[in-house]
Amino acid sequence: MPGATDQTLRPFLWRASKLFPDREVVSRTHDGVERYTYSEYEDRVGQLANALDAAGVERGDRVGTFCWNHHRHFETYFGVPSMGAQLHTINPLLPDHHIQYIVENAADTVLFVDPSLVEKLAGAYDEEVFASVERYVVVGEEVPETSLSPVTDYESFVAEADAAYDWPDLSEEQPAGMCYTSGTTGKPKGVEYTQQMLWSHTMATLPESGLDIRSSDVVMPVVPMFHVNAWGLPFSTTAAGAKHVYPGPSPSPEDLASLIEEEGVTLTAGVPTVWLGLLDYLDENDADISSLDRIVIGGAAAPRSVIRRFDEEYDVDVVHAWGMTEMAPIGTVAHLKPGMESWDREERYEKRAKQGLLASGLEMRVVGDDGEEVEWNGEDFGELWVRGPWVTTEYYERPEANEEDFEGNWLKTGDVVTVDEEGYVQIVDRAKDVIKSGGEWISSVELENSLMAHDDVAEATVVGVPHERWQERPVAFVVPKDGADREALQSELTEMVRAEFPKWWVPDEVMFIEEVPKTATGKFDKKVLREEYDDESIVAGKSPDDAAPASND
Amino acid sequence: MPGATDQTLRPFLWRASKLFPDREVVSRTHDGVERYTYSEYEDRVGQLANALDAAGVERGDRVGTFCWNHHRHFETYFGVPSMGAQLHTINPLLPDHHIQYIVENAADTVLFVDPSLVEKLAGAYDEEVFASVERYVVVGEEVPETSLSPVTDYESFVAEADAAYDWPDLSEEQPAGMCYTSGTTGKPKGVEYTQQMLWSHTMATLPESGLDIRSSDVVMPVVPMFHVNAWGLPFSTTAAGAKHVYPGPSPSPEDLASLIEEEGVTLTAGVPTVWLGLLDYLDENDADISSLDRIVIGGAAAPRSVIRRFDEEYDVDVVHAWGMTEMAPIGTVAHLKPGMESWDREERYEKRAKQGLLASGLEMRVVGDDGEEVEWNGEDFGELWVRGPWVTTEYYERPEANEEDFEGNWLKTGDVVTVDEEGYVQIVDRAKDVIKSGGEWISSVELENSLMAHDDVAEATVVGVPHERWQERPVAFVVPKDGADREALQSELTEMVRAEFPKWWVPDEVMFIEEVPKTATGKFDKKVLREEYDDESIVAGKSPDDAAPASND
Numbered sequence A, B: 001m002p003g004a005t006d007q008t009l010r011p012f013l014w015r016a017s018k019l020f021p022d023r024e025v026v027s028r029t030h031d032g033v034e035r036y037t038y039s040e041y042e043d044r045v046g047q048l049a050n051a052l053d054a055a056g057v058e059r060g061d062r063v064g065t066f067c068w069n070h071h072r073h074f075e076t077y078f079g080v081p082s083m084g085a086q087l088h089t090i091n092p093l094l095p096d097h098h099i100q101y102i103v104e105n106a107a108d109t110v111l112f113v114d115p116s117l118v119e120k121l122a123g124a125y126d127e128e129v130f131a132s133v134e135r136y137v138v139v140g141e142e143v144p145e146t147s148l149s150p151v152t153d154y155e156s157f158v159a160e161a162d163a164a165y166d167w168p169d170l171s172e173e174q175p176a177g178m179c180y181t182s183g184t185t186g187k188p189k190g191v192e193y194t195q196q197m198l199w200s201h202t203m204a205t206l207p208e209s210g211l212d213i214r215s216s217d218v219v220m221p222v223v224p225m226f227h228v229n230a231w232g233l234p235f236s237t238t239a240a241g242a243k244h245v246y247p248g249p250s251p252s253p254e255d256l257a258s259l260i261e262e263e264g265v266t267l268t269a270g271v272p273t274v275w276l277g278l279l280d281y282l283d284e285n286d287a288d289i290s291s292l293d294r295i296v297i298g299g300a301a302a303p304r305s306v307i308r309r310f311d312e313e314y315d316v317d318v319v320h321a322w323g324m325t326e327m328a329p330i331g332t333v334a335h336l337k338p339g340m341e342s343w344d345r346e347e348r349y350e351k352r353a354k355q356g357l358l359a360s361g362l363e364m365r366v367v368g369d370d371g372e373e374v375e376w377n378g379e380d381f382g383e384l385w386v387r388g389p390w391v392t393t394e395y396y397e398r399p400e401a402n403e404e405d406f407e408g409n410w411l412k413t414g415d416v417v418t419v420d421e422e423g424y425v426q427i428v429d430r431a432k433d434v435i436k437s438g439g440e441w442i443s444s445v446e447l448e449n450s451l452m453a454h455d456d457v458a459e460a461t462v463v464g465v466p467h468e469r470w471q472e473r474p475v476a477f478v479v480p481k482d483g484a485d486r487e488a489l490q491s492e493l494t495e496m497v498r499a500e501f502p503k504w505w506v507p508d509e510v511m512f513i514e515e516v517p518k519t520a521t522g523k524f525d526k527k528v529l530r531e532e533y534d535d536e537s538i539v540a541g542k543s544p545d546d547a548a549p550a551s552n553d
Helices: A010-019 A038-054 A071-082 A096-106 A115-124 A154-159 A195-205 A233-240 A253-263 A272-284 A304-314 A345-352 A399-405 A444-452 A486-500 A526-532 A535-539 B010-019 B038-054 B071-082 B096-106 B115-124 B154-159 B195-205 B233-240 B253-263 B272-284 B304-314 B345-352 B399-405 B444-452 B486-500 B526-532 B535-539
Strands: A024-029 A032-037 A062-066 A086-089 A110-113 A135-138 A151-153 A175-181 A189-194 A218-221 A243-246 A267-270 A294-297 A317-323 A330-333 A363-367 A382-387 A410-419 A425-430 A435-437 A440-442 A457-467 A471-480 A509-512 B024-029 B032-037 B062-066 B086-089 B110-113 B135-138 B151-153 B175-181 B189-194 B218-221 B243-246 B267-270 B294-297 B317-323 B330-333 B363-367 B382-387 B410-419 B425-430 B435-437 B440-442 B457-467 B471-480 B509-512
Touching: A010 A038, A010 A071, A010 A233, A010 B363, A024 A038, A024 A071, A024 A253, A032 A038, A038 A071, A038 A154, A062 A071, A062 A096, A062 A115, A071 A086, A071 A110, A071 A233, A071 A243, A096 A115, A096 A175, A096 A189, A110 A115, A115 A135, A135 A154, A151 A154, A175 A195, A189 A195, A195 A233, A195 A330, A195 B195, A218 A233, A218 A253, A233 A243, A243 A253, A253 A272, A272 A294, A272 A304, A304 A317, A304 A345, A317 A345, A363 A410, A363 B010, A399 A410, A425 A444, A435 A457, A444 A457, A444 A471, A444 A486, A457 A526, A471 A486, A486 A509, B010 B038, B010 B071, B010 B233, B024 B038, B024 B071, B024 B253, B032 B038, B038 B071, B038 B154, B062 B071, B062 B096, B062 B115, B071 B086, B071 B110, B071 B233, B071 B243, B096 B115, B096 B175, B096 B189, B110 B115, B115 B135, B135 B154, B151 B154, B175 B195, B189 B195, B195 B233, B195 B330, B218 B233, B218 B253, B233 B243, B243 B253, B253 B272, B272 B294, B272 B304, B304 B317, B304 B345, B317 B345, B363 B410, B399 B410, B425 B444, B435 B457, B444 B457, B444 B471, B444 B486, B457 B526, B471 B486, B486 B509
Parallel strands: A024 A243, A062 A086, A062 A110, A086 A175, A110 A135, A135 A151, A218 A243, A218 A267, A267 A294, A294 A317, A471 A509, B024 B243, B062 B086, B062 B110, B086 B175, B110 B135, B135 B151, B218 B243, B218 B267, B267 B294, B294 B317, B471 B509
Antiparallel strands: A024 A032, A175 A189, A317 A330, A363 A382, A382 A410, A410 A425, A435 A440, A435 A471, A457 A471, B024 B032, B175 B189, B317 B330, B363 B382, B382 B410, B410 B425, B435 B440, B435 B471, B457 B471
């Protein structure tokens, strides 16, 4: 068989440290902002690999991390996979029983844990499920009082180790990373990333069809490094030879603004709430974010208002992207096509508010209820299926989930989408959240976006609740802003929705709540609302006959 | 084993035709400029695959092309590999015995041949070596009178075929392409490209660290499509969703200028002589090439004067690149690093005149005579070794060449290079052309560049000839421009070199010739000059003792 050298991550590190030895890795820690160069980074990665070797970590072993975004966490990103072990980033926001399931399922041998997360991890500790863990490394310079044992601090762990490491030639099929999806239902599902998958994803994120990262960029991932490898940015930034900025534990809007200003950040990334917070901060404070060129928003839909404000007030492009743990994670990116830059603002925002164009190298299908592909007309919707070199074809040790979520090598994403004539994908709902009323589909997401556009609404979510006649009906849960006139708001919201959507989309009720319950990854937890909602209120509700879909009348 | 879908070329075509259905493929043919869209291109590719199916082509079969740069040749680029066959592009400029060797070695089953090349192919025809060829397809609308048989014209061949083709799911290890290196010595060596290698190369060319191709680009490959897949541009352009412009058979500088102006070409690529010709044309004629943003120059070193003229007179960046058939072919690209844009012109040109920075995803070593890696100081030189996912690890059926040209998975490129402190590679010579005089190395390429900078020199080459005392001594062969004063030129050139280089680098003789003999790929054929050079002239030559390297005195 003809062929070439395997696709592995290490050459990205080699190139960055050799061609960009003086580019910096900057990290906000509890002790202030630390910085070093790629050249020093490479040495530290070598030290880490030697230390893990000495600790008995072998090829194929899983090494877990329970950490925020900082340079030491980044050192594990290249150190662990390049020695042939598998980097398993654990989400510390998960409930204890999920952490237990994950650590036991992955059989981690070493766990790296942030000082501020030691207590959380110790709280989840269970002798039996943590049996595989031979060592805890507290990622800092000191070890807080803890029951975890044996435990070392990171700096002592690597201090004596040599910077030169004899890196092995790895197979591209070697598992290099692992993340668990944190669904709202059932046990988390493990996704393994081979060296090849991470290589492919890294290469795919570099060009325009990905995230368009250049060596001149200064990249600050605000998205946590335990969320699908911070969307791959630590790898991509290295492959581009760009500068890294890690914002550390729980960065405030002020921290972010100050890092942007002081480090000259050009590209940052995170979920929408982070950027809403930054906008609020900028309203009240002087901060120079003029270096910032674009913000990648994912994890949840980017509100049009955020896209508009960053463009009009700060000349920053919001780059909306969509992905999944199952695809390492980038799938679609809402960059503009040639010619669209001259469109008027609102037309541009409309495109940017969609999840965007499929990245080059992937394929997709949008499958309707009848199993056929739907038309690309921006209206017909169906479930998005994707496949490609960085899309997994299975979950780790979960044959029953594999049966359900894959069709051959296609991943059935569980996202219900439309695709417009230009190929822009828009998520209208999660398949499980879409509201099926009288034989038609209602998009909970579109209703939510509409409600959240109201000035007096802080957050809103719409869920389908059982209904005797229409199977399901939408009910809106709204968190009003402080001082809002709730009575007026209720009728205004209903009017707003009525003006914008078919009449059967209008929620039967608008209920006020103090907070939308969220999952560990910050997504709306609709399951809780559905459970809490009293069935009787439906029957007693105001669902008018004329709110039913025409096709059912 | 965890994993994902195989890396194949087809998703690039799928994405271009779905997301950029109206972007054009433009082609200059004997009958004028033809154009169609990606959407139509996809249909034509489907028709071609069905026609090849009907002609009996099966998975793994080799399909040869003997064609210039045009849309029909481009159709074979996706059609042949995506049906599971192997696209073998043959260089029609090779001597007949090489063509015979190549066709026999590759065992092509179908040969696509340009109308203007039918006679050349028929001239190389030999019943025994062409035994595998079951069909000839003349790539046009008519078949000229020929002895080749059975023969069809391309349009009849595909006319009846269906546009829908049931593309197979291929393994990424499936051979997809094949090119032969055309060295000046020995038999051509075959390099097979798997689907994975072409996928990797395509992805690597898209970002800044490659050729930086965007969907807004209009790409015109002047480099022939039989030269390592036109440096991969037909694949890369498709993956980016950019517009293609193919300049057809033997484009004149006028043709190129007119295509740039009329099609809005932003990126073009070819060997230096093409661009010298275009500059000469532009000096004498009105043509608007303002759409042009950059020219990729490879195949031979880009003269500094060309880089300067395009920048100063046309605001066009010359992007110098280096590659090899063995690496599909891109290896290094001389883009500027962050901050260098503000350097003064001459400093920038100095970087751009080098072969550049290794592409992201590859690794390299520069190995000195002692087998150790040389220092990156811009002075020490050694042989460049490379490896990576698009660098082959073997030649097809050539175990003796494999023994010589590879060390493990490293390709020993045969190029002697320096690397400067910033990591820019500069080729100082081919290993076989470097002149070894008195135990020191003399770079024939540096001497040639110096000689060619003289206004009265059209072309120049320097070869090492045997010498009794110093093993080898340099001799220059110079093609003077019309009207040059040869006597004056001879002494001026000697003075010029003496001022710039160590004294033992000064050629023992400067000989005037009418033309530098060239290989089929347009490179200087130094072997011919060495053979033609009369040994006695060395002994009778003027090699002074003081021209010897200091280390030998």
